[in-house]
Each structure stands twice: as C-alpha cells, then as structure tokens.
C-alpha cells in the first residue's frame with residue numbers, strides 16, 4: 124500500500140487543510156513560518172526542511188502550519204527496549220493568526236500516526252516550561268515527561284528543555300514511584 128499522510132490522518136474536520144507532506148517549492152514558506160513562530164531563534168541551514176520529513180497545513184496557497192521529524196536510534200539503552208527507531212519531533216509551528224483552532228494538535232497527531240505507520244515505537248519531543256500550548260499537546264497525545272536538559276533553549280526564559288516521550292504502540296512506559304518516567 125502506498126503510504127501517504129492523507130491516508131493516515133484524513134478526518135472530516137480536516138476541511139482540505141491537510142496535514143500533508145511539504146512540497147519542495149514550499150520550503151521557503153515553511154522557513155518563513157518558522158521565523159514568525161520563533162523570532163528569537165537562529166535560522167536553520169539551507170535546505171534543512173528538504174532534508175527532514177515535513178508535514179504542512181495549507182489554507183489556499185498559504186502555509187499556516189508545519190512540523191518536521193527525524194528517524195533516529197534510541198538515545199539511551201534504557202529507551203532502546205522500545206525498538207531501534209525513534210521518531211524525534213522537530214518543532215511544531217502554527218501561524219499566530221491560525222492558533223487555537225486545534226491545528227497544532229492535528230499536526231502533532233499526524234506526526235504520531237505517521238510514526239506508527241512506519242513501525243516506530245517511540246516518540247521523543249521537547250519543549251520549555253512556559254510553552255503551555257505545546258505541553259497541552261504532548262499531554263493530549265499521551266506523552267510523559269521523561270527528562271530535563273539544561274540550557275536546551277538559551278533564548279527562552281527557563282532555558283531548560285523538557286523532554287517528553289510516548290510509546291507509539293501500546294507498550295508500557297516505565298514509570299518511577301514519583302510518577303515521572305525513569306530517567307527524569
């Protein structure tokens with residue numbers, strides 16, 4: 124079966140927006156959206172979005188949402204029981220005009236769906252403490268706070284990165300007595 128994100132995520136509420144894979148000619152618009160969403164972050168290298176699988180939401184000709192990911196190997200021996208492949212989420216951007224309509228969650232869910240379809244068993248993502256919307260999205264996707272990385276976000280107020288993980292198949296997540304996942 125040909126695997127497309129449309130076949131994985133098509134739902135009535137999609138209303139033609141997507142998510143779908145970015146087209147090559149849309150890279151500049153996705154880069155612009157990234158700059159609008161993260162005005163204090165450094166730009167990414169040329170062709171970065173062409174080198175990472177990227178999903179977009181498009182309203183007419185306008186890209187209003189995007190997210191990318193990498194497939195990599197488990198970061199630690201402790202996480203490797205999920206299997207070799209990890210889907211590492213790179214950012215999630217929704218244009219300020221389009222926020223609060225559930226589009227961020229839709230993109231993030233499509234990313235998880237795609238990972239599942241690829242047989243990946245672990246999602247890994249990161250945000251910072253003040254990013255309430257992103258933390259809410261991780262919560263809604265069933266993610267767990269796994270670890271904290273100091274200085275992962277030098278331009279954000281709290282600087283530290285909150286690492287979230289989710290099992291993409293129904294494997295148990297190892298949880299410590301204090302309710303965090305092991306390694307937190």
Ligand SMILES: CC(C)(COP(=O)(O)OP(=O)(O)OC[C@H]1O[C@@H](n2cnc3c(N)ncnc32)[C@H](O)[C@@H]1OP(=O)(O)O)[C@@H](O)C(=O)NCCC(=O)NCCS
Nearest residue numbers: 160215216217222223224225226227228250255256257259
């Ligand atoms: C994070 C982001 C993608 C969310 O996009 P969005 O389309 O507004 O998100 P949704 O509409 O799907 O909302 C997701 C949840 O967050 C909540 N939320 C959205 N904005 C919020 C805010 N400013 N404060 C608190 N909660 C918020 C929503 O109410 C929703 O929760 P609910 O289902 O319980 O109501 C968007 O704010 C963004 O692009 N931010 C800048 C880039 C960024 O920080 N990306 C993440 C980097 S790790």
